[in-house]
Amino acid sequence: MEENSNGTNKATGIIIVILVVIVILGGAWYWFSYKPEQEAKEKARQEQLAKAAAKKKREEAAALKKTKYDQLITNADKEFEQEYWETAKSSYAEASSLFPKEQYPKDQLVLVNQKLDEIAVQTNSAGTVETLSSATGRFYVVVSSSIDGDLAMDYGNKMAEEGNSVKIIEPYGSIKFYRVSLGDYDNWDNAIAASTSFSSIDGDAVWVLEY
Numbered sequence: 001m002e003e004n005s006n007g008t009n010k011a012t013g014i015i016i017v018i019l020v021v022i023v024i025l026g027g028a029w030y031w032f033s034y035k036p037e038q039e040a041k042e043k044a045r046q047e048q049l050a051k052a053a054a055k056k057k058r059e060e061a062a063a064l065k066k067t068k069y070d071q072l073i074t075n076a077d078k079e080f081e082q083e084y085w086e087t088a089k090s091s092y093a094e095a096s097s098l099f100p101k102e103q104y105p106k107d108q109l110v111l112v113n114q115k116l117d118e119i120a121v122q123t124n125s126a127g128t129v130e131t132l133s134s135a136t137g138r139f140y141v142v143v144s145s146s147i148d149g150d151l152a153m154d155y156g157n158k159m160a161e162e163g164n165s166v167k168i169i170e171p172y173g174s175i176k177f178y179r180v181s182l183g184d185y186d187n188w189d190n191a192i193a194a195s196t197s198f199s200s201i202d203g204d205a206v207w208v209l210e211y
Contacts, residue, residue: 069098073105080108085115127160129153130167132211139191140169140181140209143198152178169211179209 076091089112096105143159146152149170156166159182169179182198185191191208198206 069095088112127164129156129160133170135211138184141183141195142179142181142209144180145177149178155180
């Protein structure tokens with residue numbers, strides 16, 4: 001009886017040891033193999049998701065950038081056709097900054113700058129129009145007289161575009177005419193001598209007015 005009891009206890013002890021070993025091995029496998037492997041897989045999955053999200057974000061940003069570029073070019077081309085040189089320049093420049101390797105906006109900027117340079121030269125070479133409402137004591141070479149102030153100003157602007165310095169003498173006293181002058185001098189002789197180089201606008205003779 002005693003021998004059977006000892007045998008049973010021994011077998012039970014062996015089973016317990018085996019179970020403990022199994023639990024220890026199972027725990028070691030879980031903590032040192034399975035769990036790290038699952039964590040690594042989850043980390044890789046999260047990294048993949050992050051990469052996919054970043055790629056989608058880059059694609060969306062690139063699409064928005066291209067849409068903005070196309071709109072800027074469309075606007076700039078319209079402004080170019082309408083000769084709105086300054087706004088066209090701004091639009092082409094902004095488009096070029098979005099895609100520096102694109103040649104088209106660069107070529108258009110060259111054309112726009114050429115137009116602006118031409119305008120600057122024309123502006124610098126243009127004359128001026130000055131209106132006189134009080135006497136100066138100088139002598140003016142009159143090339144046109146008009147009772148219509150707007151017409152006189154139109155004449156003056158036309159002559160100024162040709163590079164002349166124009167002075168419009170307003171009506172005074174009993175005089176109801178606007179006089180368009182292309183030259184003013186400090187004495188009569190100089191004014192008379194200069195008058196021979198001017199032509200009348202309205203067909204009348206060029207004459208000198210002291211005012």
